[in-house]
Amino acid sequence: MKTKYLLLIGLALAMAVVLGGCATGLSASSWPGVTADATNAYIAGGPYVYAVNLQTGVEVWRYPAKAATATPYYATPVLTPDGQLIVGSFDHKLYSLNPQSGAQNWVFDQARDRWIGGVLVTSEGIYATNADYNLYALTFTGTLKWVSPFQADQAIWGSPVSDGTNIYFGTLGRKVYAVNAQTGKQVWVKAVDGAILGSPVLGPNNSLYVGTYGDVLVSLNTSNGSIVKQETASSWIWSGPVQDGTNIYVGDGNGMLYAFPMTDAGQPWTQQLGGAIVGSPLVSGKTIIIGTELGNIYFIDNTGQNLRPISITGKIYASPVAAGTLILVAPTSGDNTLVALDLNGVTKWSFKAK
Amino acid sequence: MWETIIVNPFSTALLLIYKLIGGNFGIAIILFTILIRLITHPLMASQIKSSTKMTEFQQSKQWQDIQKKYKGDKEKLAQEQMNLYKELGISPFASCLPSIIQIPLIFGLYQSIMRALASTPGQLLIFTRAVSPLLNFFHINSADLVPLNSKFLWMNLGQPERVYMFGVGIPLLALIVAVTTYVQSKVTMPASPNPNDQGAMMNKMMALYMPLLLGYFALTFASGLSVYFITGNLIGIAQYALLGKVNWRALIPGYKPNTTARNK
Known part of the structure; x- marks a missing residue:
């Protein structure tokens, strides 16, 4: 009898431990965000934000002092013109760090949910979208200027973009919002097919492009939100598209890479790659660079020709980032935290966080 | 293995119910809990039967005589106890088994709720990979299910719940979980008039x-799990009531059990 109850109490305690583990493991899951300046690469890589020297691949600093395992950093870090590194955390706080030393400048703690996407930095200040359905405008000292006077319909995972007049962002609730950059007031809202997980991108002629989980790339008119065009992909589109002035590039869950013309000069093409495409492509001159879930980085000409795959261990969900003559790739569950390639795909160095 | 057998089918079942009832995830959790309880009802009935047998055994003259006889010889007492169990057809672990079965169900449900609500990119990617193909089998497009409506009454089912009053967050759901768990434990507890009965003492400890x-779980984890706990507690009381085993008087402070009325 006693054994039976002890067993039950033991199992209940085990349940507490396992549920705790489940909560942490599941809720903390995402992939790294990367950015770089002329000196360092900055990786929001889970329990720490790392600065890694671009010449040597050696860690310069890490933040915080104690690993934030339960509330990690995955939002893409963003540099400000006045020399700050802004990075959001799953602890609902937005941190400003000194890029040279990793010292904390300030913390903004008024959001009520996770920071999934990176912030937008303009000459006016910082615009930050949070999973609590709100857009926050901050000064460069971390003071709240305003929070959007309306709440979006759902969580906002992607970074916002701005054309100087308005701020644009998409929500998981399948809506695109335009908000006045000075006041935060809603200018227009438009429903699209599918949740928006990534960032929109601005194009020529007042166009705004968003990729959706509903397998479409939508082009909207920034002045009124009307849908101009819709392109269908073979699967979900996760991260935002990118553009090079003539074409817009986006990948999908089936590993298809698409180029859709934005102007008459553009030429459409598609390429079937190995593994799902989660991150955004990178445009580097006339080359498009994209990572896939199977651990390949593909270099391809912007005409859709001359495909060169490079294999890296791990899954590549994060978007590749350009840093001078280097391409930075942050694999998930691979041998390394960050890999630096040259434009020929040759590994220059790799960094593994210890 | 765990994912394939428990989490993915649970998530799919939850999402199917969600879709069928028009997009209310709270109601889907409640219906899913009822479904699970219906499936495991035979086990629950067997647990009640075994508990009753065990209580009767504890109070039987035969067992009390054996206890007196082998008071100083623990080894012999244990041996005689086992012989008596065998003779009376009692399995000491039979009443424990259904409770043990509940534990993987709770794990599975919690993971399913978190997966379905997908509040991080990683969770959504797992959802996309694991659950979508099963949903496609039922001709449901996963894009239609993202995002799920996680609002239920005043709660966000993917987050721990708090009701804010005068700027203070009150964990109302955690309190309801604790109260319903206490009530369930008290009214379904086998009665024992013997103050030295070890089983009864353990029962009292468990009731506390x-x-x-569970209140701590409700305080810490997604409120969807609390909805499961509360529904499970209420259904548990209903199941005992259907089998005529609920003792409401046990909730009265200072209540002394009358076993002849309770255990026959």
Whole structure:
């Protein structure tokens, strides 16, 4: 009898431990965000934000002092013109760090949910979208200027973009919002097919492009939100598209890479790659660079020709980032935290966080 | 293995119910809990039967005589106890088994709720990979299910619940979980008039600790799990009531059990 109850109490305690583990493991899951300046690469890589020297691949600093395992950093870090590194955390706080030393400048703690996407930095200040359905405008000292006077319909995972007049962002609730950059007031809202997980991108002629989980790339008119065009992909589109002035590039869950013309000069093409495409492509001159879930980085000409795959261990969900003559790739569950390639795909160095 | 057998089918079942009832995830959790309880009802009935047998055994003259006889010889007492169990057809672990079965169900449900609500990119990617193909089998497009409506009454089912009053967050759901767990433990507890009955003492301890433990879970984890706990507690009481085993008087402070009325 006693054994039976002890067993039950033991199992209940085990349940507490396992549920705790489940909560942490599941809720903390995402992939790294990367950015770089002329000196360092900055990786929001889970329990720490790392600065890694671009010449040597050696860690310069890490933040915080104690690993934030339960509330990690995955939002893409963003540099400000006045020399700050802004990075959001799953602890609902937005941190400003000194890029040279990793010292904390300030913390903004008024959001009520996770920071999934990176912030937008303009000459006016910082615009930050949070999973609590709100857009926050901050000064460069971390003071709240305003929070959007309306709440979006759902969580906002992607970074916002701005054309100087308005701020644009998409929500998981399948809506695109335009908000006045000075006041935060809603200018227009438009429903699209599918949740928006990534960032929109601005194009020529007042166009705004968003990729959706509903397998479409939508082009909207920034002045009124009307849908101009819709392109269908073979699967979900996760991260935002990118553009090079003539074409817009986006990948999908089936590993298809698409180029859709934005102007008459553009030429459409598609390429079937190995593994799902989660991150955004990178445009580097006339080359498009994209990572896939199977651990390949593909270099391809912007005409859709001359495909060169490079294999890296791990899954590549994060978007590749350009840093001078280097391409930075942050694999998930691979041998390394960050890999630096040259434009020929040759590994220059790799960094593994210890 | 765990994912394939428990989490993915649970998530799919939850999402199918969600879709069928028009997009209310709270109601889907409640219906899913009822479904699970219906499936495991035979086990629950067997647990009640075994508990009753065990209580009767504890109070039987035969067992009390054996206890007196082998008071100083623990080894012999244990041996005689086992012989008596065999003779009376009692399995000491039979009443424990259904409770053990509940534990993987709770794990599975919690993971399913978190997966379905997908509040991080990683969770959504797992959802996309694991659950979508099963949903496609039922001709449901996963894009239609993202995002799920996680609002239920005043709660966001993917987050721990708090009701804010005068700027203070009150964990109302955690309190309801603790209270319903306590009530369930008390009214379904086998009665024992013997103050030295070890089983009865353990039951009393469980009636105190389980509400605290589940209340702590409700305080810490997604409120969807609390909806499961509360529904499970209420259905548990209903199941005992259907079998005529609920003792409401046990809730009265200072109540002394009358076993002849309760255990026959």
